[in-house]
Amino acid sequence: MDLQELTKLLKTQLAHLLLTIHEAKDLVIDPDLTKPLDRVAGVTFLREHGVDKIFKLESGQKSLPGCENRIYLVRPRLVTMKYIADQINCEIGKGERRNYKIVLVPRKLYICESILESEGVMGHISIDEFPLDLLPLDTDLLSFELPEFFTSFYMDHDTTWLHTVASSLVNLQRLFGKIPNIYCIGRGSKIVYDLMQAMCETQNEHKDAKHHIGQLFIIDRDVDYVSPLCTPMTYEALLDETFNIDCSIVNFETDVTHEAKASKLLLTSQDEIYSQIRDCHFAHIFSYLSGKAKELQGLHDKKNNLKSVGDMKQYVANELRILKHQQKLLGIHIGACEVIMKTKKSQDFDEFIKAEQSLLEGTEIKENMSYIEECIHKQFSLVQTLRLLCLLSLTQEGLNPRDYKAFKTGFLHSHGFEHLVTFFNLKKLGILTEQETAPNSISRKSNYKFYNRKFNLVPKQSADLDLKNPKDISYIFSGAYTPLPCKLVEQILTRETLIGLEDVGKCCGGLHSDLKVKQRAFGPGGYSTGQVITDPSLKVVLVYFLGGCTYSEIAALRFLAKTLEIRIIVATTAIITGNSFLEQLIEKPTR
């Protein structure tokens, strides 16, 4: 089973879309979609299919130059539709005649059409859709690249994207067979499951019994807000937080490359060095990298021992090139580590981590509260401060009203009144709450203490915490916390049932399972040997996060796959970091 099949499919669909216009055409791309499009098909591919110029859609562009045919490739947002309508109207006003085609990604929405209609451009355009939903980023990673899923569903209760998630799963099943065992954790996941069933019913199913994926977990982000807020400790997660990985592509500035120009790097398991270190704890990256450097040096030195001209030729033709490439990559990774190191070695960071860890343990509450207070007073980074404050509330299952008001007042005075809305958002989501006596309050409880007790999410600090050869998932946060979603996946996979987890269901908004294949079925006739016949597909597990997941959680699931000797594929609506997660909720006044 190869996820690249999905890319191939997307490529064909894209080619088909582009070829609906035979002549040369220009492409105007939503900035959000440039990277995903890049991963599906490069510029050469677009050129081959008749794309002439490529523009980025920006607000305020009155008109664009270019040829007679133009395709807009955009997300179905109302603002975007207005920009496009303005552009078209402006160009028509100037007397320019063009064929316009608006391709909405991942699906056509009626509201978009209605806006275009009311702007009076319907007569000049054609509308189409490009179902770019789950984009394969790596051999075990699929992403929707749709960060707004989180706010749209959890905050605004807009179920639009749940529908798209369900259809992405149906599409996936069309390619890789119907997934027999499904677990839903949380309320959104149940809706997705129901939608999936409804879609399968109305579509003609292929009775292809062969399924490649045996189990599916759909997990709601609101089940666990703690893990995205924890400071990451594995290399990949740190890279994301420091440099922002976008569609597995990261831009390194000159401070990393130590060269004159910035460099773009694709981070996938194809990069051998990277695949070795991506999920390592940061403390051990340097030792690995220096070992690798020595190894490469050794290979490099081999050239001194080459005997014949033939050997030399061989060496230059093959090994040298690979060596050069590896050396370059190694240099970049070392550079990146140095930059991360610089921030992580500062005194502030040290205190920050200390506070975070003791918050997770639930100790030294008073000290931590005054530390947070000081962060507010000193106007320390807004989002970092808010992270700690949210962690405090989540781990304490809400702040007492007096503290809550004090923090809020301080925060508003320090960072501005607009954060009244930020706090409102956080309260609505149950991330930063007040302990209330009223039963019908809008906020939800985090249930941190319950989960912690049940699953021992914060392991007892012990001396045998081995970060180099970890034995527990919690290594991804230096042993401070085990991400709840990963723990639940582990528990359910090893238990093979939801029995005994009823209390969890009550806390997380619902736990459901639909099991079509029993894990350990005995063969017909019950052979005396009692041979266990296991469906091999059950060893392939898809974990789908609604509302995004972090690279730390991905690392945790990779670790889990390794220990359970199974294959885990992670799908998510977006890959997030603690900061990007909170940024969405922070009110930013726009003028």
Add this chain to the structure above:
Amino acid sequence: MATADWNPLGEVYYRKCDFYTMEWAGVVDISKHIVAVSTYGGPIALMKDESKTGRVVTNLKPVIGIYTAAGKVQSQIRWNSGNVVTIGWSSTEELLCIQEDGVVLVYDMFLTFQRTFGMGQEAKDVKILSAKIFPTVQGSGIAVMTTSFRIFLISNVDSPRIVRLAEVPGLNEAPSCWAIVVTDRQVRALVAKGEELFLVDQGGQYQQQQPDLDENSGPITLMAVSFNSKYMALFTQQGFIWIGTADLQKKYCEFNTKSTKLPDQLVWCGNGAVVGLWDKLLLVIGPDKDWIRYNMDTPVHLVQEEDGLRIIGNETHEFLQKVPTMTEDIFKIGSLKPGAILYEASKEFQNGNQKADEYIRMIKEKLDEAVNQCILAAGHEIEPSKQRMLLRAASFGKCFLTDYRPEAFVNMCQMLRVLNQVRHHTVAIPLTYTQLEHLSMPVLIDRLVLRKLFGLAVKICQYLKVPDNEGRSRIMAHWASFKVQQREDEEKLARAISQKLLDVPGVSFSEIAGVALKQGKKQLAIKLLDYEARASEQVPLLLEIGQDQAALTKAIDSGDTDLVYTVLLHLKDKQQNPGDFFMMIRSMPIALSLYIQYCRQQNLKIVEDLYYQEDNSSDEGNCKVTRSYLLDHVEERVKLLEDAMNCFHRCKNDFASKQTDEQIRLLRHQRKLEDETGHTYADLSLQKTLYKLTIDGNHQYVEKLRKEFKVPDRRFWIMKIYALAEVQEWGEMEKLSKTKKAPVGIEMFIDACMKERNVGEARKYLPRVPPELKVKCLIRLRMFREAAEAALENKSEDDFEYVLSRLGLADRQVAEQIRGMRGQFGARK
């Protein structure tokens, strides 16, 4: 003898066989009618030709009747529109009636009116002389010649677009004849003006054609284009028939009929021979001047087919065709082709004659070829008994082959079963195997559906194992659409349809409901829609019927918000009163929250109104706060914030209302400050305002704000220390540090100095640092050695470890020294 009805025409043979005995025998005389027959075994349309009856014309409105190929009447109507010039069939078996004013009326096979279109203003104004219906790549085309001798044409009756052809120079009387020639997607007309021939095209060009004609032939009076549009036959006044290619470049022969009488029909039999019809005399002429003559019993009408000619008479329906090569190979007397011998062998075998073995041995090497020949020859036979004989021979030969693939045999058996079924006189589609191959099975199924033979169509699909969505489901949907048009009780209809269709996968109930709606059967449509599983199909129709509430519920149930929006926006446009609209959606939380999302992106003010109506003051307040940042003037903002404050007040959120109140006051202060100082303060937080004021040295105002907003001491101090550090007011800072009961530790001062990178100032505070914080502060000052020493002094191992962990930033020498000091720890202990 199999060859009894064969007639040689040069090297090849022609045969004539019977399709049907006509049911209209004794009732209809086709010589008194205008006849139009659809190709590929299609139906026959008859229109009484008053000019042929010889009676006094009393009633100009003739009767048009549709008959099956077996002469069974399907339907009849009395024409009550304008004068019909020509009738004919489109490729989708629709009857096209072309009136003299150029209006084309389209009917289906049951003479139900479908649609109409015209052939342009000129045709309407001056009337048309004649019209031709011709096959094109897209379907069927129509060309008309007006009384002004101009030709207008459309290439596809499904999307009529009128094109005018070039004019023939000097044409001022009706041409002796004209025809449409389709080559490479281009449609042109060939017009005979006396002895001259012109080819006119759509680009306004004309070309005079010079076919190689006998000089005595006289004007061309009749033309015939072959079925595949590749060949042409011309008849001249002097009785010559010219046969050649359609581009007139190549002549095959010129045949002198010695008849100056214009034939009733000049047509092609397949693509290999031209047939002329004079009354009851049929003359078949081959490309090498060979000819066969047939005398018919009754007047007949000839219909060109792909591989032959249908001869429709008053009593019989016959088929004239060139004997297919396979058939000829097998049945020709004295043929030694493997197929012929296998056929003989099979016959002998059935008679129990040992000769069978002898024959098989003769063709041992070519047995597979022989089997294939027999299979194909079976396909070309009309008579089931002959088919059987040939198939039996094939099957017999197959026994001797070990690795023969059976598909060809099985497929042929299946095709023949289907063909025999549709040829049966109750169905009456006389298709040959060659025609079916060209027409394709799906089209044949469609044609059965057109004839409303749903049952047969379904059976054929099931027999051929056609996937349900292409076969059964599609046919059943057609059946249902037909059914809803019947005049029956709607309740009964709904039940009948749902019963039949519920277990058929993939049937679109909404499509059927759409048909019902067109028939004005609203209740039936609603009932049918209830069965529709796909909400995306169901909802738009429900809206169309006006079932708004049902549409909204179904849309919400589907979980597809796009549908919900479809309904919401539709309702919003429909409802005059926004209040009514709101009342409708407020009971549905999903609809409401979606509508709010929509408005949020469009206009925040509407969202506030919605929240207000819903008594959701807290959301309303927040909305107002957000919107306040979009406004430019302070007073406008204050006004909006006051509204927000009221909202918070209403929902008893005293905290938020107090905060808002403070913000209003802050805004006013900032405004005042801006007026007084000219510096910008707008949009700064309280802390930042204080900071900026301190930097600007406006300590008086700082104190004022501090008091008014009750800024806690500690926060105020921190603000002040860092602000002073930034403007390098070291003296002020030191003074501040000496204040009694300082709410902050001395380390804050060091931190502030270090932030401005002033080590000298920072050091001043060092002596006053309490011992337990000494290590930390020394590290902040990057005095690692001193820090390590202090840790030693404090005898704190933790502190020492802390120093060690921070060494990354120290220079190497110092780091080494400190690591060395580690030993001292153990020693002192």
